[in-house]
Amino acid sequence: MFPIRDHNPSGRTPFVVYALMVLNIVIFLSYQPIMGDPRLLSAFFNDWALIPKDVMQGNELHGVVTSMFLHGGWLHLAGNMLFLWIFGDNLEDEMGHVGFLGFYLLSGVGAAVAQIAANPASPIPMVGASGAIAGVMGGYLLLFPKARVDILLIIIIFFRIFTVPAWVMLGLWFGLQLLNGITSDATGGGVAHWAHAGGFVVGAILCLPLWLRRGASGFWQRTEGHPPHPEAKYRLSRSTVPTVRRKR
Template sequence: MFPIRDHNPSQSTPVVVFALIAINVAVFLYDLVAVQSTAELSRFYARYALVPAFISQGEGLTGIVTHMFLHGGIMHLAGNMLFLWVFGDNLEDEMGHVGFLLFYLASGFAAGFAQYIGAPFSQVPMVGASGAIAGVMGGYLLLFPKAKIDVFIFLIIIIRIIPVPAWIMLLIWFGLQVINGVSADLYAGGTAYWAHAGGFVAGLALTVPLWLRLGAQAFWERSHGHPPHPEAQYSFKRTSVPTVQRRPRRRGPWGR
């Protein structure tokens, strides 16, 4: 289940979202070109990833921030940037550019801390913007719970794009992180589920002051749980390519 867009594009240009996407892509391309061997990759991650065992020894503290801009592969990067694009612009609208940037970094820090607490002596490097983006999703849930999100669903033979309220998609996502986090071995590597869950909770909590300032329940009533500007209307247009009619099959002497 992947979100592909929401129905309320931001009113202002989300310059911080654009900048974060550009930085993440640039760092990934640098990593792809400059790091040519496994040994170089290990040194690169040791310096810039978040390695809990290093933090416990008082080393590698810069990784608390720099890990948010590293990605392990093109799909890892693409998925994270898609989520940031869908959920980040409206949050930046409400928080302002500087406020959103600080919020994003704080959410990423909280996500890294959650993963560290779960496995403080793990030597597995943690990389990715997922934790910070999970914070964006938590903030989005609080401010715009009823915003429409177009979700791409792929279930074996069922392929659909359907609009769903944000709260359904986001709570399902959060629930999956918790369930997988409980069953995962944090010392074995893989997906940092607790970083996702921790970032989500942190983002929701960090958004509470803004939600209260906007009027809390009254803000929901005014905006009906949507971003406070007109909803975009999306529709699928018919193609201009002409339809080719199938020629009827000739019947043979036996009626076939």
């Protein structure tokens, strides 16, 4: 299950969201030549990724920030950019360009701190914008809990698009991060689930002042839990595949 779009495009151009997407893609492309060489790639990530053990020893502190702009593969990058594109524009609309950029970076730092706290002795490099984007999702949930989000549900060979309120999709996602974080502590794993959960909580907390300034629950009542502008109307196009009727 993953989102493919929401029904509330922003009221103005989300320049920071676009800039972050371009920056992440350009940086990923910059080290594509060494992706096939495990030795060079390992050395690169050791220099620029977040390594909890090193940070706890006071070394390589820059990794707390630089790791947000690195990715381990095309699917990792594409998934993160999809989530940023869907949920980031409405927050940038509410916070302003500079405010959203600061929020994004602080969410990423908060996610890194959460992962370090969960496993401070880990020597494994951590990369990805997931923690910062989880903060965006946490803020989105606080401000727009009833915004409509289209999700693609895949069960083996079953594909179906559903429209659900944001609180359903984001609540399930957050719950899965907590569950996977607990189970990965016991079994090991290659995904920084605590960074995701931590970033989500940090993002919601960072959005609290904005939510309170907008009127707290009064903001929800005025907007019905949606971004404060008209919804987009989507209509699935009809299939061009001809219908084959059964012969009797």
